[in-house]
Amino acid sequence: MIKSFILLITFIFISLSFACKGESPPVKPSILTFAKGADIGWLPQMEASGYKFLNDQGVQEDCIKILKDHGINSIRLRTWVNPSDNPGSGHCSKDETVAMAVRAQKAGMRVMIDFHYSDSWADPSKQVKPKAWEGHDFPQLLNDLYNYTFDVMTALKTAGVYPEWVQVGNETRTGMIYPEGSTENWTQLAQLINKGYDAIKAVSPQTKVILHVDQGNNRPLFRGWFNNAQKYGARYDVIGMSYYPYWLDGSPDYTLSIDDLGNNLIDMAATYNKEVMVVEVGGEDTKIQNTYDMLMAVQKKVNAVPNNKGLGVFYWEPEGARSWSHYGLSAWGDDGKPTMALDAFK
Numbered sequence: 576m577i578k579s580f581i582l583l584i585t586f587i588f589i590s591l592s593f594a595c596k597g598e599s600p601p602v603k604p605s606i607l608t609f610a611k612g613a614d615i616g617w618l619p620q621m622e623a624s625g626y627k628f629l630n631d632q633g634v635q636e637d638c639i640k641i642l643k644d645h646g647i648n649s650i651r652l653r654t655w656v657n658p659s660d661n662p663g664s665g666h667c668s669k670d671e672t673v674a675m676a677v678r679a680q681k682a683g684m685r686v687m688i689d690f691h692y693s694d695s696w697a698d699p700s701k702q703v704k705p706k707a708w709e710g711h712d713f714p715q716l717l718n719d720l721y722n723y724t725f726d727v728m729t730a731l732k733t734a735g736v737y738p739e740w741v742q743v744g745n746e747t748r749t750g751m752i753y754p755e756g757s758t759e760n761w762t763q764l765a766q767l768i769n770k771g772y773d774a775i776k777a778v779s780p781q782t783k784v785i786l787h788v789d790q791g792n793n794r795p796l797f798r799g800w801f802n803n804a805q806k807y808g809a810r811y812d813v814i815g816m817s818y819y820p821y822w823l824d825g826s827p828d829y830t831l832s833i834d835d836l837g838n839n840l841i842d843m844a845a846t847y848n849k850e851v852m853v854v855e856v857g858g859e860d861t862k863i864q865n866t867y868d869m870l871m872a873v874q875k876k877v878n879a880v881p882n883n884k885g886l887g888v889f890y891w892e893p894e895g896a897r898s899w900s901h902y903g904l905s906a907w908g909d910d911g912k913p914t915m916a917l918d919a920f921k
Contacts, residue, residue, distance in 0.1 A: 609878065610685065610852065610887025611920040612649035613642050617895045619671055620662045626899050629911040638894050639682045645913060646920035650679035651687040651854065651889050653745065654727055656705035657694050669727050676736045687740040687854070687889070688731070689787075690724060690771065692751050699748045699789055702756070713755055713763060717770050720752070724774035732778050742785045742854070743771035746817060748800065758803070765807035772810045783812040787854055790823070791816030792835035794842055801847055813886065814843045815854035818873060821904060829858070829869040837876035844884040852886040853877055857904035860897055863914045866906065870919035893917055 618638055621628075628638040639650070654672040676686045691697035694705050708719045724743075731738060747764075750757040756767045772784050786809065788800050801814065818836050820829040836853075844851045856873055858866030870890070877885035893906035893913070906917040 608648060608685075609874075609885075610649040610889070611646050611874075612651055612685075612687065612854075612887055612889035613647045613893050614651035614653070614689070614855065614889055614891045615639070615642070615675070615894055616651075616653045616667050617892055617900060619675060620666050621894070621896075621899055624662060624899070626896070627911055628894065631912060633910075633912060639679060639684070641913060642894070642917075643682060643684070645917045647684070649685040649687060649739070649887065649889065650675075651689055651891075652676060652679075653689040653691055655691055655694050656723060657707055659694070669730055672727065673730050673734050673736070676731055676738070677734050680736050686736055686738045687742070687785075688727070688738045689742040689745055689854075690727070691745045692720060692723075692771075697744070697751060698746045702744075702747070702749065702751045702753045704752050704755075708752075716752065716755055717766060720767055721770040721774045724771050725777060728775055728778035728782075737779045738782050740783045740785055740813065740852075741775050741779075742787050742815060743768050743775070743811070744787060746787055746789045746855075748788050748790070748796065758800075761803045761807045765804065765809040768804075768809040768811070783850070784810070785813040785815040785852075785854065786811045787815035787817070789817040789819075789855075791818040791839060791853060792823070792832040794835065794839040797839055797843055798846070801843065805847065811849070813850045813852060814847065815852055816840070817855040817891075818853050819855070819857055819904070820869065821857070821859055828865070829872065833869070833872050833876065836873065837879060840876060840880050840885060844880050844882075850884045850886050851877070851880055853888045855891040856888055857891050857893075858906075858916065860903055860905050860907070860914065860916075863916050866914075866916040867919045870916065874919070890917075890920075 627635050630636045630641050652672050652675050653667050655667045658668050679686055693703050744751040750764045756764045775782055840851050858869045874888050877888055895902050895905040896907035898909050906914050908914050
């Protein structure tokens with residue numbers, strides 16, 4: 576409590592100093608509030624398509640307000656370099672991301688930005704280089720990544736948003752920006768990561784940089800990946816994990832892997848002296864009680880990381896109702912209302 580109070584007083588003093596200079600204040604230390612987050616990259620498309628979000632009483636209401644009333648205090652937004660306007664695999668441009676970040680901040684939410692460094696989805700099965708960067712040699716790719724990251728961060732700053740967290744890459748188990756940034760070549764991958772880190776810190780020094788790997792329950796995978804990150808000098812502040820029991824082999828119940836997640840969180844924080852968080856989680860929308868129980872368990876595991884190094888948990892697209900997205904791991908029902916699973920964040 577004393578440490579949190581000192582951090583709060585320090586933040587208030589620094590914020591007043593910035594205000595006197597006519598500048599925006601830095602990011603508030605996340606240790607003061609456990610992040611209960613939602614990735615809502617689909618929201619602009621859902622609204623544009625006419626989807627109506629209903630609160631628990633069945634009354635139409637702003638989606639972000641509904642999320643906030645269920646305990647969500649942080650928003651995660653993906654950003655793509657030159658996306659199409661496809662409702663399922665497009666949007667999330669710089670301008671759309673900035674507009675959403677401003678909207679989230681006005682609602683009292685903290686913001687996480689997730690750079691995919693692609694024109695569409697990036698994950699372990701695909702890390703497709705942006706079309707505008709094709710044919711560039713490696714030195715130019717380094718410049719491409721730095722300039723793009725700096726540009727988006729500057730646009731956010733100009734709009735008055737200083738993200739608390741920013742990801743350099745999305746689920747980069749196999750690297751990013753293939754083939755140059757593949758884990759087959761850690762020397763180059765580390766250089767790309769560091770260009771992103773440098774661009775973020777140049778605009779917003781207080782923002783925490785996340786490196787994000789999937790299968791948060793897989794400690795050997797994480798040890799191998801972050802040993803290489805350390806060996807090759809990749810710079811970052813936070814270890815981010817995805818945790819989807821549904822996507823593990825055989826879709827086992829979360830109870831069979833939740834202890835592995837908890838042990839991995841503790842091990843990563845201790846081994847690399849970094850903060851940790853679950854930046855993506857989700858459960859089946861047809862198993863509402865099970866998803867609720869899973870979310871409660873995940874939050875408990877992150878909260879149990881010693882020395883306040885467990886920062887929070889983000890649900891991936893809780894508002895992405897299956898009736899609109901055809902995605903089965905949201906926390907929204909066919910009736911247009913959030914399911915009881917979302918109550919786990921209250």
